[in-house]
Amino acid sequence: MTEKLTTRALNRATLHRQFLLDRVDRSACDVVEHLVGMQAQEPFSPYYGLWSRIGSFQADELGSLLLDRRVVRASLHRATIHLVTAADHARFEPLMRPFLHRRFASSPFGFVTDGLDVDEFTAAVTALLEEKPRTRREISDLLGSRWPDRDATALGYAGSFLVPSVQVPPRAVWGRSGAAAWTTAAHWLGPVGPAATIEEFVRRYLAAFGPASVKDVQTWAGMSRLKPVVEAMDLRVFTDERGRTLYDLPDAPRPDPDTPAPARFLPEFDNLLLGHDDRTRVISDEDYRRGIIIGGKPTLLVDGFVHGTWKIARDGLDVEVFRPLTRAQQADVRAEGARLLGFAGVAGDVRL
Template sequence: MITLRGLNRALLHRQLLLERSDLTVPDAVDHLVGMQAQEPPAPYYGLWSRLRDFTPDSLGELVADGKVVRAPLQRATIHLVTAADHARVEPVLRAMLRRRFTSSPFRAVLAGLDPDELVREGARLLAERPRTRPDLGRALAERWPELDAESLGHAVTYLLPVVQLPPRGVWGRSGQAVWAQAARWLGAVGEHEDLAGFVRRYLAAFGPATVKDVQLWSGLTRLKDVLPGLGLRVLTDETGRELYDVPEGPLPDPDTPAPVRFLPEFDNVLLGHDDRTRVISTEDYRRGIVIGGKATLLVDGFVNGVWKLAQGLDVQVFRPLTDAQRADVLAEGERLLAFAGVGGEVRIAA
């Protein structure tokens, strides 16, 4: 049996949040099985909280060079992965991405359209040049003028393996989301679907976890009969739920000190489980900060506030801090300001 605090410390350890790691940026991104990146700066703050001596350029240069890419992957949301890992992750999720399109609001306005024909035409247009979704949609509407151009553009980015090109996602730069075929930008796409390896990698970075946890994080379904056959360790939590884990997965002492951490919007630890109480209480989840995409503050391993940069650092805490915790929040906040290159001071409010 593993307690709630035991699950918390296991998650923080595997997410590199109990102690900053000396992993390289590519190795850290691979270990995390990608990073949620719908907000372009988020992976930079996420890696700053996880890696020792991390600088924005150490990730920005990899994005600019195409060694790390932004693509729709887990849950059909934009994730940051290494180019090599895209070939491992995308094939596992390819069918799910297509299913997500069939349940999206865009599918209804394309009734009767052959998806394979749309994919072929989208691939042809993206082979001419990378395009924004509106540009892609307008070009597709020339072939299907009776259909909604916006829906056509979205459809191709669900149905065809694609990536977003820099400068989108490069620190200190901005740019529209410009899409290219993954095969052309990366040289190839993966063809081998290693579901078992994918699940084990999730557990190594997020476990122990239930089947529902794996499904919610990935967007995959029907895994109930998959996990029992993978030779995994089985634990139970305080409510009696069955959790799976890789046999070598570390389980730190529940009383291991957890440092203050500032996490970006939609950080991995907040989106990796169906039951998020291992890192955020039900009360705090109901504040809408996860779905609403607010940057969060961890104190003693659990969410206890939100933060934003604006002429300094504004921190709103949900529960009173001890003197020692307040000092830690101020110290880590000063380091965050220095990393972000923002002047001003750290302000803590209830």
């Protein structure tokens, strides 16, 4: 008989693999790789995501990794900006490339390549980006002057989807600022190793997000037709309280559902909240309908589940909770919030 996992059991398993039950003593590079990338459309959100997961994390560590080209920002999972290690970009970008191309073809800009010599176009984009990093506006203007009969904005988007490219520093370097400028992945990262297999991709996902359904994997990656792949792999099979079939690595940890879960402050679009089709393991249906995930609000976890939102102000931390907290939970949130303010370099109080 297939073992059933409660929502709370799934919650604790996922938090453990996301390093949100206990902070870990690992490098930022190791954690980014373990998580198979971090959502990064907000340039500084990964800093807060790593702070919540690593015991001794300092912002300069991630900034140095970006400057040293050991981690990069690129359009990958779900065609959104993710922070990944350089090694994982080489492993997984080729797997996602067909999806990115299909995503562009079905976008409002897909029309721009109709009748266009794609090889000539991608060669032109590559030359422009490797001459020097360029913003999307610069790319659009330059491509528009070469193909004046086509929509320049659409050409710019086509270039970023059809040519593997990455954003370059100082964008997203802590304490600095810069426009989103792009160059080719090959130019920025140099020679790369072989691409991963889709089976390796699924295993990496399960190690960071499992147990999970096929639809969970597909939602996280932005891919489709993974069911035959997953079903053919040597994985443990479970069911959840909703009757869904879940898969997991045979030796993956699944903590006791009663394991304490401390308060955690997560940044906007943290992948904990985006890594599954069924998100009830971390947020209730009621709270999901508040629009905080789609709206990109930073979230507060209490007892492992989304319980509120937060915002750093000039004079402290404002926390909005959805339901009353016990005294112990209030103390936990205040203590963690004070540590968050220390990391952010802001003096002030935690206001609940």
